[in-house]
Amino acid sequence: MSTTDAMNDEMQSIVREFLVEAREMLDRLDQDFVALEVQPDDRAVLDHVFRVLHTLKGTCGFLGFGRLEAVAHAGEHLLDRLRERALVYTPDIASALLAAVDVLRALLTQIEATGQDGNVEIAALKTWITSLAAGDGQPRAPTGTAAAAVVPPVAAPVAAPVVVKPSAPPEAAAAIAPRPVSNAAEPADLRDGPESPRSGRAADESIRVDVGHLERLINLVGELVLARNQILQHPAVQADGALQQICQRLSNLTTELQEGVMKTRMQPIGTVFNKLPRVVRDLALACGKQVRIDIEGRETELDRTLVDAIKDPLTHVIRNCVDHGIEAPEDRRAAGKADEGVLSLRAFHEAGQVIVEVADDGAGIAVDRVRQKAVRQGLIAPTHAERMSDREVCELIFLPGFSTRDAVTNLSGRGVGMDVVRTNIERIGGSVDLDSRAGHGMTLRMKLPLTLAIIPVLIVGAAGQRFAIPQVNLVELVSVGADRIETLHGARLLRLRETLLPLVDLQEVLGLSAPGTGKSPGDDADAPPRSVVIVSADGRTFGLLVDDIDDTQEIVVKPLNKLLKSLGCFAGATILGDGDVALILDVPGLAHRAHVQRPDASEAGRPGASAGGPPGVTPASLLVVTAGARSRLAVPLDCVSRLEETDRAAIERSAGREAMRYRDRVLPLLDVGGRFGAGSGPRATDGQVDVVVVSTGGRSAGLLVDGIVDIVEEVLDLQSDGAVPGTLGTAIVQGRVTDVLDVPWLLTHWTAVP
Amino acid sequence: MARPLSLCTFRLADQVVALPALRIQEVVRVPRITPVPLAPPAVLGLINLRGQVVAAVDLRRRLDLPPVELSPDREPRGDAETGAGICVVVETVDGLASLLVDDIGDVVEIDEARILPLPATLRGAPRALANGVLPLDATLVLVLDVDRAGVVPSSEAA
Numbered sequence: 001m002s003t004t005d006a007m008n009d010e011m012q013s014i015v016r017e018f019l020v021e022a023r024e025m026l027d028r029l030d031q032d033f034v035a036l037e038v039q040p041d042d043r044a045v046l047d048h049v050f051r052v053l054h055t056l057k058g059t060c061g062f063l064g065f066g067r068l069e070a071v072a073h074a075g076e077h078l079l080d081r082l083r084e085r086a087l088v089y090t091p092d093i094a095s096a097l098l099a100a101v102d103v104l105r106a107l108l109t110q111i112e113a114t115g116q117d118g119n120v121e122i123a124a125l126k127t128w129i130t131s132l133a134a135g136d137g138q139p140r141a142p143t144g145t146a147a148a149a150v151v152p153p154v155a156a157p158v159a160a161p162v163v164v165k166p167s168a169p170p171e172a173a174a175a176i177a178p179r180p181v182s183n184a185a186e187p188a189d190l191r192d193g194p195e196s197p198r199s200g201r202a203a204d205e206s207i208r209v210d211v212g213h214l215e216r217l218i219n220l221v222g223e224l225v226l227a228r229n230q231i232l233q234h235p236a237v238q239a240d241g242a243l244q245q246i247c248q249r250l251s252n253l254t255t256e257l258q259e260g261v262m263k264t265r266m267q268p269i270g271t272v273f274n275k276l277p278r279v280v281r282d283l284a285l286a287c288g289k290q291v292r293i294d295i296e297g298r299e300t301e302l303d304r305t306l307v308d309a310i311k312d313p314l315t316h317v318i319r320n321c322v323d324h325g326i327e328a329p330e331d332r333r334a335a336g337k338a339d340e341g342v343l344s345l346r347a348f349h350e351a352g353q354v355i356v357e358v359a360d361d362g363a364g365i366a367v368d369r370v371r372q373k374a375v376r377q378g379l380i381a382p383t384h385a386e387r388m389s390d391r392e393v394c395e396l397i398f399l400p401g402f403s404t405r406d407a408v409t410n411l412s413g414r415g416v417g418m419d420v421v422r423t424n425i426e427r428i429g430g431s432v433d434l435d436s437r438a439g440h441g442m443t444l445r446m447k448l449p450l451t452l453a454i455i456p457v458l459i460v461g462a463a464g465q466r467f468a469i470p471q472v473n474l475v476e477l478v479s480v481g482a483d484r485i486e487t488l489h490g491a492r493l494l495r496l497r498e499t500l501l502p503l504v505d506l507q508e509v510l511g512l513s514a515p516g517t518g519k520s521p522g523d524d525a526d527a528p529p530r531s532v533v534i535v536s537a538d539g540r541t542f543g544l545l546v547d548d549i550d551d552t553q554e555i556v557v558k559p560l561n562k563l564l565k566s567l568g569c570f571a572g573a574t575i576l577g578d579g580d581v582a583l584i585l586d587v588p589g590l591a592h593r594a595h596v597q598r599p600d601a602s603e604a605g606r607p608g609a610s611a612g613g614p615p616g617v618t619p620a621s622l623l624v625v626t627a628g629a630r631s632r633l634a635v636p637l638d639c640v641s642r643l644e645e646t647d648r649a650a651i652e653r654s655a656g657r658e659a660m661r662y663r664d665r666v667l668p669l670l671d672v673g674g675r676f677g678a679g680s681g682p683r684a685t686d687g688q689v690d691v692v693v694v695s696t697g698g699r700s701a702g703l704l705v706d707g708i709v710d711i712v713e714e715v716l717d718l719q720s721d722g723a724v725p726g727t728l729g730t731a732i733v734q735g736r737v738t739d740v741l742d743v744p745w746l747l748t749h750w751t752a753v754p
Numbered sequence: 755m756a757r758p759l760s761l762c763t764f765r766l767a768d769q770v771v772a773l774p775a776l777r778i779q780e781v782v783r784v785p786r787i788t789p790v791p792l793a794p795p796a797v798l799g800l801i802n803l804r805g806q807v808v809a810a811v812d813l814r815r816r817l818d819l820p821p822v823e824l825s826p827d828r829e830p831r832g833d834a835e836t837g838a839g840i841c842v843v844v845e846t847v848d849g850l851a852s853l854l855v856d857d858i859g860d861v862v863e864i865d866e867a868r869i870l871p872l873p874a875t876l877r878g879a880p881r882a883l884a885n886g887v888l889p890l891d892a893t894l895v896l897v898l899d900v901d902r903a904g905v906v907p908s909s910e911a912a
Contacts, residue, residue, distance in 0.1 A: 219805050558807040560807070561851070563794070563809070563905070563906055563908050564800075564809060567792045567793060581788040581800040581801065583790060
């Protein structure tokens with residue numbers, strides 16, 4: 001290799017490094033410029049942005065990127081004037097500086113592609129900034145806007161054209177006399193004060209590690225865990241006490257190592273959140289609205305891959321809130337609200353998941369308009385539309401192709417709607433819920449798994465092979481005799497609680513033949529009873545017929561190669577405890593392969609209709625249990641997280657209360673059978689007992705019941721007169737008098753009182 | 755100018771094939787294979803290679819030789835009767851692949867110029883997967899292209 005080659009190589013690596021760093025700097029600038037708009041005299045931020053721009057300018061000059069340097073210089077000059085207090089920070093200035101950041105980004109993209117900062121148009125921007133710096137009152141916002149003109153189409157969705165209203169009169173700027181403030185550069189440490197969380201300290205204490213390197217470490221640790229499991233089960237270890245001790249230590253270290261390595265993949269969600277204030281600002285300005293964004297829980301950590309995956313859906317939701325949700329200032333005033341709309345964004349951990357909540361205080365979803373629009377777009381039949389409850393109508397906005405916008409604006413409503421948001425979130429194993437209150441705004445809740453690398457699954461068997469079904473797709477498990485499966489013109493069905501559940505034979509859809517026998521599947525007149533795993537994905541619910549149901553497990557997801565992924569039925573593979581490989585089923589893919597239709601749009605309101613309820617009344621899903629010999633209790637299903645069966649001997653008493661160990665935690669137990677049960681004799685002290693694990697509001701408990709009857713959907717007519725504390729009242733469920741438990745009350749009151 | 759190249763040779767039925775040694779990550783005995791439903795027949799399934807999940811490719815079938823036979827309980831363990839007993843793990847453009855061969859041969863150091871173009875009469879699969887022929891004293895060795903041999907096109911899917 002010649003010397004010039006070596007120099008070129010070195011230069012290229014310097015440029016690559018520069019690009020990465022410069023992009024980070026620009027991201028910070030975006031946040032800071034928006035923050036400055038809220039607090040224009042935050043000296044620390046001003047100094048910080050000045051320094052960042054100055055550094056950027058210096059490096060560009062050194063690398064010979066003249067255009068980049070010129071833009072950075074113009075911005076720096078403007079900031080210098082602000083520092084001198086010769087100017088005040090106006091929205092115009094903010095727009096100009098943010099436009100400069102966009103142009104700088106476009107230049108970086110160009111450098112990355114061509115190695116040069118070639119032909120990006122910067123003259124208009126420079127003139128604009130120079131005129132602002134000169135303090136002359138004619139901010140010449142370039143008509144096409146520099147930013148929009150140069151940002152390559154790929155980046156277009158984020159770079160909304162900045163519409164600038166020439167607002168702040170120049171006199172106002174000039175009228176503010178420069179206060180005698182020492183211009184000496186403040187010590188860098190000032191900005192690292194405790195009240196200034198945006199400090200760059202985290203960056204100083206971290207190093208860059210290649211992601212591939214981390215993945216290898218994770219794989220190795222996964223291997224170590226398997227080896228550990230094998231050694232712990234080895235007979236020689238079981239027999240030798242000293243060896244057992246060493247192995248125990250090895251085991252603990254392995255667990256800690258695994259947790260530690262998994263943590264390296266975690267990233268604070270702030271990396272996504274921090275980009276949003278800019279999006280909100282630009283959009284609000286363009287729509288002529290005033291919007292404040294409140295962010296909570298930036299430090300909430302989740303897997304790196306997930307952070308990437310939620311970026312687009314989240315941005316989309318935010319844009320929707322600003323564009324559709326929050327009203328114009330005059331409408332808000334008319335509705336008795338403050339001019340400024342509030343968009344709040346929260347992230348937190350709950351029950352092993354990450355919850356991201358987006359709430360606005362806007363008009364909420366115009367249920368009637370959604371209804372009309374859905375009818376007009378042919379998504380639902382008019383007769384159904386009238387019968388649908390408001391909540392069901394809100395769900396309609398997740399249907400593909402739905403948009404309430406009459407005219408497509410350049411901001412949102414481009415037909416890529418909420419269905420894409422839901423699909424994207426579901427693809428990564430999450431779910432989306434929407435809650436809207438007319439006139440008060442709406443809240444969108446995204447539940448995300450902590451990591452994509454490890455997911456809970458149910459292991460099932462079909463044709464002698466084991467498959468994993470992701471827990472997020474599971475709805476319910478049913479064991480049925482072959483005689484209960486009915487056929488309608490070749491389509492297999494199961495009658496389940498007044499509905500017809502389409503069935504898909506896993507063995508058949510995967511083209512497997514039963515082990516040993518040469519007979520084709522489907523011909524099962526005297527077949528043994530099989531299990532139905534009810535799954536849902538993409539709004540389709542169906543039953544998967546499997547031979548047996550094994551167990552739930554947390555598994556490490558291993559990617560498949562392109563060929564196997566293209567089969568469309570498998571989401572990945574995993575290695576089971578015994579070292580065997582098992583395939584993870586891709587439920588949406590299976591549904592597609594088996595030709596399971598999405599429910600007809602006209603059927604969207606079916607669940608409500610099928611329960612025979614009057615229009616507008618949503619049936620409640622209830623778990624019916626027995627308590628004592630004669631009493632029946634119902635637990636609202638949305639509070640139920642699992643059904644367990646445990647040995648009575650495993651129930652322990654602590655501080656006068658009953659509890660059991662459950663998934664490495666202590667689960668308080670409430671003996672509802674004993675409390676609400678009528679006619680129950682003395683409690684047995686051994687044998688098995690059913691435990692309904694309920695959780696709500698971050699608390700969990702296990703309800704000890706005498707038996708589990710069924711899950712029903714019924715429209716409740718609650719008689720709450722004289723209701724016993726802990727119940728919502730009494731209702732007729734399946735023709736029998738049933739007490740409906742008030743789970744939140746029980747969890748807050750009863751867990752506290754023995 | 756001589757361009758040295760090391761090749762690993764393998765036996766497949768009555769044929770000998772070779773792969774560039776530098777592209778081979780490791781050679782292991784065939785572990786348990788988990789079949790992948792709907793996959794092309796040349797993909798026998800997935801194996802657990804020390805924590806990595808790797809597709810097992812039936813090189814015999816790829817080359818139109820009698821395919822590997824799996825034992826009836828679908829726990830194929832390579833032995834003399836069922837054909838392939840050895841996995842050659844190679845890095846391809848589509849990740850790792852494990853090529854099943856009957857037996858491992860030698861590593862030969864040769865000058866690349868000794869590899870001759872494929873004879874015009876060679877047709878079908880061997881032609882599609884090979885780069886050339888290496889004439890050794892005792893036999894003719896088909897020199898395979900790692901990516902073409904290791905990546906099964908999806909058009910072959912069932």
